[in-house]
Amino acid sequence: MAQHKLTWVLVADGARGRIFAARQGARKLTQVGPDYNSENRRTREIGSDQPGRVFDRVGTGHHAMEPRIDWHRQEKQQFVAALAALVNGASLKGEFEALVVVAPPETLGDLRKALNKHALGRLNAEIEKDLTKLTVHELVPHLSQVIPPLSPRRRVSPGRSR
Numbered sequence: 247m248a249q250h251k252l253t254w255v256l257v258a259d260g261a262r263g264r265i266f267a268a269r270q271g272a273r274k275l276t277q278v279g280p281d282y283n284s285e286n287r288r289t290r291e292i293g294s295d296q297p298g299r300v301f302d303r304v305g306t307g308h309h310a311m312e313p314r315i316d317w318h319r320q321e322k323q324q325f326v327a328a329l330a331a332l333v334n335g336a337s338l339k340g341e342f343e344a345l346v347v348v349a350p351p352e353t354l355g356d357l358r359k360a361l362n363k364h365a366l367g368r369l370n371a372e373i374e375k376d377l378t379k380l381t382v383h384e385l386v387p388h389l390s391q392v393i394p395p396l397s398p399r400r401r402v403s404p405g406r407s408r
Contacts, residue, residue: 253370253393254278254342256333257385258349258357260322262378263329266385267342268393275382275389279332284325323356330360337365346392348373348385 251270256263263282266275336342345368347357354374361369371392377385 251343252341253344253346254333254336255346255348255385255389255393256329256357257377257380258282258326258329258347259353259376259378260284260325260350260356263325264378265333266382268389275386277382282325282329282332284321322353326353326356327360330357330365334360334362334365337362337368342368344368344370346371346373346389348375348377348388350374350376 253268253270255266255268255275257266258264261284265278267278268275333345337345345365347354347369349357349372351374354372358366373388373392375388377388380388
């Protein structure tokens, strides 16, 4: 019996992620694993939220230093890197044959950087939208163009011939 091609769909943003599987010929998505969520911590819990003070030898007095790190952006990048590591591992194990990524543009760029060559080689489509809050049934219409088996089946009335 022939093995049907399995496509993984990664739906993510910087704080949430879900992975779905679509088997060729089947007309549904099934979730693979749990929902992945970032902790969404406050800035003071991630790093310093107050700029440091520096003594100005040339001028007269002190001034605040600008923060060099956007702590929330760094958190999002770390979360996306963890999702990418999961996909990278599954790709190397051969758990899927094709990959579709659905994410907002910034997250999509972070994912491209974090996916290994093997996973990128299986990347069939990208959708630049934040669809993380949609249910499985709401997600299917957005994927029907990139995963053909998910498109609605045409119904032919039985007994009618031309």
